[in-house]
Each structure stands twice: as C-alpha cells, then as structure tokens.
Amino acid sequence: MAFSGSVIWITGASSGIGEAIALELGRTQKVKLILSARREKELQRVATQTGLPESDVLVLPMDLSDTESLAAHVDTVRQRFGRIDYVFQNAGITQRSTVADTDFSVYKRLMDVNFFGAVALTKAILPLMLAQGNGHFIVTSSVAGKLGTKKRSGYCASKHALHGFFDSLRAETYNEGLRITLVCPGYIRTPISINALGADGNRHGKMDANQEKGLSVEDFSHRLLRAVSQEKEEVYIGGTEIYGIYLKRFLPGLLSRILRNRKET
Template structure:
C-alpha cells in the first residue's frame, strides 16, 4: 500500500531548520497540501513558509516551544480551527548533548527530556482525540540511531530517544485498530545543526559541528527517504550511512558493539 499526502493537513515541529525544514519543502512539492510549521523561531518559520511556494491559505506558521507543555493544547486548537482536521504530525523538535555523565548537571537531563520526550508526548496526547474522532491519523517521530543504542557523551539524548520507542510502540498497538499509524525514524549522521546546538555539561551551547555530522547525508535526501517510508507505512526505518549498522550489531552482536563504543574516541 502507498499513501498520498495530497490534500492532507500535515503539522511539522522543528520546521525552522534541518530535517523539519527539509520535510516541509519536500512535501510542498504537492501544492494541494496544507502545512503547519512550528518551532520557536518565528522569522525562520516564515522563511521556510515562503520557500514552500504554497498559497498563503495553505500554510500556518505557528511558533511553539515544546518544553512549554501547558501551551500545546491551545496550539492544537489553533490548527483544528484553521483546517478542521489533523492528518499527520511530524515530530522533529529536539536537542542533543555533548558531555559525560560524571560532568553533566542534572538540569541538562531535565531540559533534554522536557523537549525530546515530554513535549512530544504532550503534543501527541493533545492531538490524539482529534485523530481518534476522525478515524485516521499518522504520527511520524524522529528518534535516532541513539534511540536504539547508547554512546559516549549522549546519555541524556540516548535516554530521551529510547523513551520515544517505548511510548510510540505502545501507542501504535493501542490505536492501530482505530486507524492510527506510527512511523519511528532513526537518523544516522545527517548534515544539520544538531551538534552545533547540542548542550554541554552546564547546559550551554556546544557550538561546534561534529566531523561526522559535517560529512553526513543531506537533510533533503533524508527527507525523501523518510517520506518514501511513510508512504509505505513502515513502522520503523533507519536512514543514514554505515553508522546505522550499529543497530543490527546491537541486536545480533551486542558484545562487539559494546567494545566498539567504549573504544571510540572523541565526540
């Protein structure tokens, strides 16, 4: 089965840059689509909206802070009042980390979980009644290769992404018969600013592009592969380079992966 996004209402979080922006621009090739673009930076959202080339009535720029969970039901109301339904939610908002467990302030873990997990859960919970009433809906959730295995200096990030798998696997099982679908996508190294924006041990901006990120797959190519997987209703998909092989090592040769991870140098 292959689904179509034509005429759909698609809400994209983290839409101001990186994966979210690339998904928005790829989807906007169909001029009948309705897009909701959310992130904190309204100027960047407006830039992306302009680049989509969609009619003004077909794009809603909706600034949103995923860590402000109390505000999310109100955002859902705005989208529903504008379009009358919500067909897809692409959950891309998130923040990474570059610090060891021993050095990391506890507040950094709280912030990572607030954005990467609790914000995603809160938005999902707020959208869910609409999708159940419709009898259809689709959550596309950006996890990570780090959502399937642990690596150095990513303890909070890995924990938050692992948590997404537990939550959305459960949600999929509970709502499949009601017409809802879930795709969890695990990117490898994608050329975005995620490492630059990562938090250090004290919660400050890492402010450096990792070498692996610099050489990673383009966000545009990632978006194309992701949308292909969603059209095929894949439940889980791994997109990237050789780093995605780590997921299979974790499953079949966990001892070997453990040695590779602990012997690896740098960030």
C-alpha cells in the same frame, strides 16, 4: 507518495530535517502545512519557500517544553483546517558531555524537549485523530534511540523513551486507524551538534566531523516521506552507522567493545 489533500503538522520546521520535509512536501504535493518551532522569522522564511498559497500554510511558533500551551495550539489548527492527518515530530536537542560532568538540569532539559514535549503534543492531538478515525504520527528518534554512546547519555535516554511510548501507542490505536512511524536517522547534515548542550547547559557551538559528512537533509526527507507513504513502522536512514542497530541486536558484545573504544567529541 500520496500526501495530496492532507493536513500536515511539522515541528522543528525552522531548520534541518523539519525544514527539508516542509520544502519537499510544499514543492511536490498539494497539501496544507502547519509549521512549528520557536523562531517565527525562520518559520516565515520556510513558509514562503514552500511555494504554497498563504491560505494553505499556518505558521505556529511554539515551545514544546511549554506543555501547558499545546492544547491551545491544537485548537488553533483545528479551527483553521478542521483536521490533522500527519504530524512530523522533529524538534529536539542533543548533548556533548559525560555523565560525571553533566549537570542534572541538562538531563531535565533534554527530556522536556525530546520526550515530554513529543508526548504532550501527541496527547493533545490524539482525541482529534481518534474522532477522525485516522492519523499518522512520524517521530524522529535516532540511531542513539537504539543504543548508547559516550557523551550522549541524556540524549540517548530521551530517544530510547520515545520508542517505548510510541510502540505502546501503536499497539493501542492501530485498530482505531492510527499509524506511527519511528525514524532513526544516522549522521544527517543539520545544526544539531552546533546547538548541543554542554555539561553546564551552555551551547556546544561546534559542528561534528561525522555530522558534517552526513547525509543531506534533502536525501533524508525524500527517503522518510517514501517510508511514511508505505506506512513503515520503523525506519533507519543514514550511512554505515546504522549497522550499529543490527550489531546491537545480533552481536551486542562486539558493539559494546566498539563503542567503549571509540573516541567521541
């Protein structure tokens, strides 16, 4: 995995997938990292644990839903490192509520963070990458970005939207030297279900059983980095749940029956 010498920006870097990517890169590659999330204290912890010199790590707290602030953050990175080679977009939230019960504000929050935040950051970085003549966006979607399940309507919609946007961007910028990898995780052991939004927007506060038994973030990040180094356009990482993507493609009626009869918590 040839990332050495690269400037790599990781969002959602304070925990879960983002943290695991930062730690593996820091411990195995000679890179410069930008670590972003809302919790500065946790970002500082991750920065220390990468083992990289302080000069090679920029802790850059930010809220992706504050889209007007993102251009200034990109300028901060440009002034510090001069370029951006890879952007791992991991920040995101999910939900646990039916369509009938979900307040509209929950849908807006999900789209603001999962979709519009990723789009706004990409738009802010894009001119720099186009001027460089190269760059690579790695966007964390989900198996839910390829199909729909109960009590995840807004989450699924936001992840589906990422595929439409970034597939279009790939087609537009491939010949300009840019690369895009969409990654669809299955069940990964992260706090995402604990931090899920309920019907009224309050925190779900529970670890899902499937999440708890999922793939470790370390295993996930290693597989992802290998796929990125190979410039894969789309990659599915997880357990047997990823077979749902293939059922959707080849046996959609069967998948529909499975999903409507499945109990979701």
